[in-house]
Amino acid sequence: MLKISSLALKAAAVLSCSLSLSVAAHASAQVFESVNDFGANPGALTASIYTPATNPGSALVVLLHGCVQDGIELADNSGLTGLAQEKQFAVLVPQQSFDNNVKRCFNWFSAQDTQADSGEMLSLKNMITRAQASTGAKRVYLVGLSAGGAMASAALVNYPDLFSAGAVIAGLPYPCADNLTKAISCMKKGPAESIEELVSFAHKLHPEQAHWPTLSIWTGTTDAVVHPQNAQSLAAQWVQLSGMETAPRVEQSTDYRISRWTDANGLLRVALVEINNMGHGIAVNPEINNGGKEGDFLLKAPIGSMDEIIRSWGL
Template sequence: MSLADNIEFFRHLPKMAGGLNGMGRTELPVGDSPLEEVTDFGSNPGNLKMFAYAPEQLAPKPALVVVLHGCTQTAAGYDLGSGWSKLAQRYGFVLVMPEQTRANNSNTCFNWFAAEDISRDSGEALSIRQMVEHAAIAHGVDAKRIYVTGLSAGGAMASVMLATYPDVFAAGAIIAGLPYGIAQSTQEALAGMYRAPTRSMQELGDLVRKASPHQGPWPRVSVWHGAADRTVNPANAGEIVKQWLGLHGLPDAPMSAGDVDGYPREVWWNGTGETVVESYTITGMVHGTPLAIEGQEDAYGAATKFMLDAGIASSWHIAQFFGLTKQAPIRTAASEESRSRPSRPQQQRAEQDRRSKRRNPPGRRASDVSGVVTRALSAIGLIK
């Protein structure tokens, strides 16, 4: 990439973006998260922090979900924004939320492009694997129901975990992330984020095949991306889908397509009819996690920077994709006695809200070009 390309890339980043890891500076809601820090969970070669939450009432042989925050975020902040601990309480599963340290990355981004951190049994990937094992043993987790999801740099790290430990994770959800293995340097990371170079299905699949000795079956994958994302090119969603379609031996063309809460969803299933790959395109949305807040009697999460009220509850839909919502809720909200999903506003109002959001996408803001470039070049050590 030329300097001009890099400047053009930085021009599209949010004003306070760190620049390299797919997530800008964020301000998440302040409040109480039930997450508690866990120490001595293993050798921790990646020098990460472990936070976890296990509700008092767990389902028999509970599931476990790993949730990975974006850059400049914290585990507790992303929990409050995304609503995962509320879902864990509702459906009785264990939550593990790793947290990056500034010693590893000044913007607290997971190092999704560093070779030592994205290899099996090495660095940050191994630290997260150790957290999973520790929590699974402590809470009697069903080994066949372990899942991972994340936003942006956390979404790219979710790709890492699915590729390096496909024998551990049954499924994953990648929000505004990137395919596994496309970057092992800053320059390659920039190229992936900004340009999203097209690769063949075989090439993308081979990156995963070489990441572990596993020969299949492969994890199921849910992909989410805002169509107006100017931080991580939305074409990355198609590349992630392509990577996993090749592994599952599925065709390029979706087997089914339709709208969910007003947004396009494409679906691929296996020979038994189980959905193994799905892709949501959030029309008009910029970089972030889509939420459904306005008009909801019992919303999951809180809208703020990069946690965007788009009228679709991604955390709930991801939990549904993981199979966590099949059982009756262990704890049901007073306003939700007969429903196990977030309540919806009246259809007419919801459609009006969605149309308004598409005309005025959430999170759009003017760019301070010179300021962004200065901060970005400073972040990578080119200027001081």
């Protein structure tokens, strides 16, 4: 069982990221099944999986929830569950507990939980590899919101060969914090590390890495919980890791700005989506099929995060 220090408990209370969706009965809970016997679980996490009736081996999407949230409920309300049923891909939902963190946040600010093959990071890796084996999925994708977004950043840096692509929503780059003081500063101001330091950290972990997962990054321009500078720093880190040397193509409207970096073959490598006048949460568009529904930290926008992300991955 993972032991939580008094400092970690205090940190969890401060770093709840204000995500307070209620834990209610799931409209689609019956489509998810518990994942058991996935190996070492030092982070004491649990997980559930949706496996489509046909073509289960096409893809596996992993969803990391935000603080206090229930992962299956987030999958339902964001539109991901509906998209998985429509497009027939598997969804793995790791779940944090209140026993591990008083706000049920993934412990993204704890070095023992974010380093490769340690704590929650090892639990996540083992869940994902077990789910990939059971579904036969050829490709694995990772989505994280807020604290889950910060853990997604860490997982993508730690295990770049495990994922085809990732999406970080209202999250933070890795490494950003390994203690309470740094975590608060990073959330409010952006990372203290320079872009060069963020890139160098990843290169030291994987000095021979030639290919990094495609990354989609989402932020609201008025996010008062996780400063938008985090999204910009994460994009800059990933642009350098991916070897992008040209300026991005920019799509801009009164509602949002999307910057896309492509490689020499014209394939998308990094995208930064900045939604004007949106706060902390995930963008949903209830006006489209499986666009999600509005609620606490499910923020109505002209484009929906899950719909756009899944489409960009070609699922």
